[in-house]
Amino acid sequence: MTDLAMRGRDVRLEGVSITYPNGFTAVQPTDLVVEAGEFFSILGPSGCGKTTILRTVSGFVEPTDGRVLIGGEDMKGIGPNARPTALIFQNLALFPLMPVWENVAFGLEARGVGKKARRQRAQELLELVALGDQGDKLPSELSGGQRQRVAIARALAVEPAVLLLDEPLSALDLKLRQHMRAELREIQKKTGVTFIYITHDQGEALTMSDRIAVMNNGVIEQVGTGDEIYSAPESAFAASFVGEVNALPGHVVATDGAMARIETASGQLVGRNPKSLEPGAQAILFVRPEQMVFGDPGNVFTADLKRRDLEGAFVTYEFLTPTGQSLTLHQTNTGTLAPMAQEARIGFAAQSAVILPEGPLARTGRELAAQ
Ligand SMILES: Nc1ncnc2c1ncn2[C@@H]1O[C@H](COP(=O)(O)OP(=O)(O)OP(=O)(O)O)[C@@H](O)[C@H]1O
Numbered sequence: 001m002t003d004l005a006m007r008g009r010d011v012r013l014e015g016v017s018i019t020y021p022n023g024f025t026a027v028q029p030t031d032l033v034v035e036a037g038e039f040f041s042i043l044g045p046s047g048c049g050k051t052t053i054l055r056t057v058s059g060f061v062e063p064t065d066g067r068v069l070i071g072g073e074d075m076k077g078i079g080p081n082a083r084p085t086a087l088i089f090q091n092l093a094l095f096p097l098m099p100v101w102e103n104v105a106f107g108l109e110a111r112g113v114g115k116k117a118r119r120q121r122a123q124e125l126l127e128l129v130a131l132g133d134q135g136d137k138l139p140s141e142l143s144g145g146q147r148q149r150v151a152i153a154r155a156l157a158v159e160p161a162v163l164l165l166d167e168p169l170s171a172l173d174l175k176l177r178q179h180m181r182a183e184l185r186e187i188q189k190k191t192g193v194t195f196i197y198i199t200h201d202q203g204e205a206l207t208m209s210d211r212i213a214v215m216n217n218g219v220i221e222q223v224g225t226g227d228e229i230y231s232a233p234e235s236a237f238a239a240s241f242v243g244e245v246n247a248l249p250g251h252v253v254a255t256d257g258a259m260a261r262i263e264t265a266s267g268q269l270v271g272r273n274p275k276s277l278e279p280g281a282q283a284i285l286f287v288r289p290e291q292m293v294f295g296d297p298g299n300v301f302t303a304d305l306k307r308r309d310l311e312g313a314f315v316t317y318e319f320l321t322p323t324g325q326s327l328t329l330h331q332t333n334t335g336t337l338a339p340m341a342q343e344a345r346i347g348f349a350a351q352s353a354v355i356l357p358e359g360p361l362a363r364t365g366r367e368l369a370a371q
């Protein structure tokens with residue numbers, strides 16, 4: 001067992017819905033394919049049903065409807081221990097009185113692997129997670145990030161085809177979290193195991209994943225690469241949850257090929273119409289702050305500058321239109337900042353905006369902090 005390559009398998013949800021015994025439906029009928037060897041993230045706010053989906057894949061919860069297939073095999077009636085999955089929780093629990101290497105090898109003893117082989121396998125896995133010289137320590141002698149890596153090594157010891165990670169970094173501080181992102185990605189690549197990674201942190205999802213599912217209220221609203229979701233969101237929620245965005249509500253007044261015109265409180269604006277909305281439809285136009293520019297690129301506002309934040313290489317401008325619409329504009333810092341307390345003309349090109357059906361918006365970090 002010197003080879004670290006393991007065999008990832010694909011995971012399919014076919015019409016899976018999950019209703020808890022109290023009658024609450026946490027996951028609406030869902031079809032989802034996670035490819036073998038993929039780093040796949042499920043991204044969504046607290047309570048949207050992420051852990052419930054993971055419990056169903058791991059076998060702790062049976063779907064109310066539909067089925068789960070792993071490597072093409074229907075998992076119905078197969079318990080958590082018999083599935084080719086391993087699970088890592090947010091609050092991992094290592095055995096405090098066992099040295100690190102025994103923690104890693106724990107699952108192998110039950111499988112009848114002898115002590116010498118266990119020790120050797122644990123050593124290989126500890127090297128994989130860059131803890132090759134820490135095997136004889138106790139968990140209490142390690143840092144939080146090191147302990148988290150021990151938990152990953154332990155989960156990989158049983159050679160799962162699918163590793164399920166439920167917000168495994170959320171207990172770590174920001175610096176460590178960012179460092180561990182790169183490590184997790186590296187470990188996933190080296191082993192080839194399918195990773196299903198749950199997070200409410202868009203930065204984590206965007207930096208690590210091959211693909212992301214954006215989830216809200218028990219519904220997977222969009223599946224795609226980070227780039228696809230950021231530049232071509234398919235729902236109001238996805239547009240506002242992933243990255244910053246300006247949102248202008250209104251109704252569609254005309255369409256022209258792939259474009260639509262929307263009447264908003266700040267006047268008529270033109271953007272892409274990927275959902276083929278018809279005139280009369282209630283809609284929201286979304287445009288990213290970095291797509292906003294000074295001048296008149298087609299859609300234009302006259303607005304007052306309310307705030308100007310210089311963050312080194314970047315500048316963030318906050319504008320307010322006479323109708324009370326706030327607009328954010330991001331620029332790289334060219335050395336000439338727009339003057340404060342002055343009316344400006346700002347706008348965006350029609351191609352850089354997207355018009356989507358009206359729907360709930362994600363609450364921004366600022367709104368949550370103000371609670
Ligand atoms: N055993 C249960 N019985 C009834 N409802 C439940 C049960 N477990 C979870 N729920 C509800 O199902 C919904 C989804 O829960 P879940 O734990 O899947 O959310 P989550 O997306 O993982 O959230 P978080 O990010 O906070 O962990 C929530 O509204 C929750 O209250």
Ligand SMILES: [Mg+2]
Nearest residue numbers: 050051052166
């Ligand atoms: Mg959860």
